[in-house]
Amino acid sequence: MNTRTTTTTTRPADTDAASGLRLQGVTLDLGDGDRTVHALDDVDLAVRVGELVAVVGPSGAGKSSLLAVAGALTDATSGTVRVHGTNLATLGRRRRARFRLAEIGFVFQSGNLVPALTVADQLRLTRRLAARGAYDPMPLLEAVGMSHKADRRPAELSGGERQRVGIARALVNDPSVLLVDEPTSALDRQRSQDVVGLLAERTHSFGVATVMVTHDHDVLGHADRVVEMADGRLRDL
Numbered sequence: 424m425n426t427r428t429t430t431t432t433t434r435p436a437d438t439d440a441a442s443g444l445r446l447q448g449v450t451l452d453l454g455d456g457d458r459t460v461h462a463l464d465d466v467d468l469a470v471r472v473g474e475l476v477a478v479v480g481p482s483g484a485g486k487s488s489l490l491a492v493a494g495a496l497t498d499a500t501s502g503t504v505r506v507h508g509t510n511l512a513t514l515g516r517r518r519r520a521r522f523r524l525a526e527i528g529f530v531f532q533s534g535n536l537v538p539a540l541t542v543a544d545q546l547r548l549t550r551r552l553a554a555r556g557a558y559d560p561m562p563l564l565e566a567v568g569m570s571h572k573a574d575r576r577p578a579e580l581s582g583g584e585r586q587r588v589g590i591a592r593a594l595v596n597d598p599s600v601l602l603v604d605e606p607t608s609a610l611d612r613q614r615s616q617d618v619v620g621l622l623a624e625r626t627h628s629f630g631v632a633t634v635m636v637t638h639d640h641d642v643l644g645h646a647d648r649v650v651e652m653a654d655g656r657l658r659d660l
């Protein structure tokens with residue numbers, strides 16, 4: 424389905440080394456002095472356009488740090504992070520904020536919706552904030568099975584429905600990269616499968632490079648690849 428209202432760039436097909444998300448030799452030190460924590464330790468990760476990579480690992484392993492660095496929320500201490508070929512370290516503060524809005528979609532644990540806004544307005548607001556072409560909210564809501572509740576507010580939705588709206592909202596600006604933090608933490612088993620299945624399907628059909636942090640091993644079958652973080656280091660499973 425093509426729901427775009429304007430054409431911006433054509434996404435390179437799949438294996439182009441410059442497309443998607445690439446972390447090379449990334450370290451992140453947090454705290455200071457004696458209490459410095461190596462939250463990320465020489466992390467390499469390449470996520471292709473149309474690929475869903477799941478990240479598992481124990482509490483404190485560095486999974487949130489990975490999302491923060493990949494999403495241009497936190498500067499890496501060393502190494503490079505490239506989104507669609509752009510080295511995040513070369514962007515100033517304002518350009519970085521614009522870049523984040525245009526190129527990176529975030530999905531948080533509970534959907535993180537604005538309580539006062541209807542479902543459709545959640546998407547419209549995000550779309551309006553980005554100064555570039557984006558998807559129409561209604562076909563996108565249809566794509567996640569939520570168009571029939573477009574005029575509802577978050578309090579009127581189930582946890583799974585909120586997550587589906589959160590996914591649609593994260594996609595509305597046609598991001599290159601989707602960063603997803605524990606999408607199933609508030610969901611039962613069936614809804615978890617539905618939500619992550621949807622995430623995988625949208626990742627493939629919209630050509631997004633998706634990183635999903637999860638503790639939920641039941642949903643790993645939807646991922647194209649699973650990596651594990653331990654003590655700030657990443658390894659393939």
Ligand SMILES: Nc1ncnc2c1ncn2[C@@H]1O[C@H](COP(=O)(O)OP(=O)(O)OP(=O)(O)O)[C@@H](O)[C@H]1O
Pocket residue numbers: 453454460461462480481482483484485486487488489
């Ligand atoms: N602001 C901070 N200052 C110092 N250390 C921090 C800070 N934020 C996180 N850390 C530490 O960095 C390490 C990585 O934390 P991070 O939140 O990335 O782990 P996580 O794998 O996401 O954990 P969880 O699964 O519990 O959310 C941990 O040792 C944590 O205590």
